[in-house]
Amino acid sequence: MPRWDPRAEDRLREAALELFLDRGYENVTVAEITERAGLTRRSFSRYFADKRDVLFAGSDRLPVALARSVREADADLMPFEALLAALVEVAGPLAGDARLAAQRRAVVRTSPELQERGRTKFAAAGEAAAEALRERGAEEPEATLLAEVGVAVFRTAFERWVEQPDAVGLGARIMETAAGLAAGLGAVDFGPAPRP
Structure with missing residues (x-):
């Protein structure tokens, strides 16, 4: 058997998800994941820092990719369009x-620890997007507000995509969600706030 398995990361992820779904995230150890995958703890450590990382591996790339894409968006786009x-x-x-x-979502929903990790992941993406919007010339607090709204649009779209993956792709769900938000805001009277 070769020393390096090109599918090792996938095997570990699949084994972890099976175990998490079957027994609950808190009731599964790294040793059990590696045993199910037929790999060693050393193999696990090559790809993941801990068992949480199985669910969030690569999420640290999202803020970087999002900020880069905001910066590289067409210069003629308004800030939210660029986002x-x-x-x-x-x-x-x-x-x-x-x-x-x-x-993954089903497992995360069962664990407050994992839910907090997810919120942290999206907060980092929002901060990176806000910084990129400021670099494009958006003022504060607009840049932060738009970034937080953008992250909320993304999360909502992602949920809809997971629920109905065959209907349309994730990108289309993002635009659909943003359009729904815009339509909802179009009906709001932005005049002076009513007095109590």
Whole structure:
């Protein structure tokens, strides 16, 4: 048997997801994951820092990719248009297997620790997007507000995509969600706030 297995990372991820779904995230150890995958702890450590990382591996690349895409968006786009274009662009590589995304989501929903990790991941993406919007000339607090709205649009679109992966792709779900938000805001009276 070769020393290096090109599918080792996938095997570990699949084994972990099976175990997490079957027994619960908190009830699974790294040793059990490696045993199920037929690999060693050393192999696990090559790809993942800990068992949480199985679910969030690569998420540290999202803020960097999102910020880069915002910076590189067409200079004629308004700030939120640039952000939407960037969200659609980064959605491409993320929109892999919706079934696996649904399984990861199911595991994350069962654990407050994992939910907090997910919030931290999206907060980092929002901060990176806000910084890139400021570099494009957006003022504060607009840049932060737009970035937070953009992340909320992305999260909502991702949920819809996971629920109905065959209907349209993740990029289309992002634009659909943003359009729904814009339509909802179009009905709002932005005049002076009513007095109590």
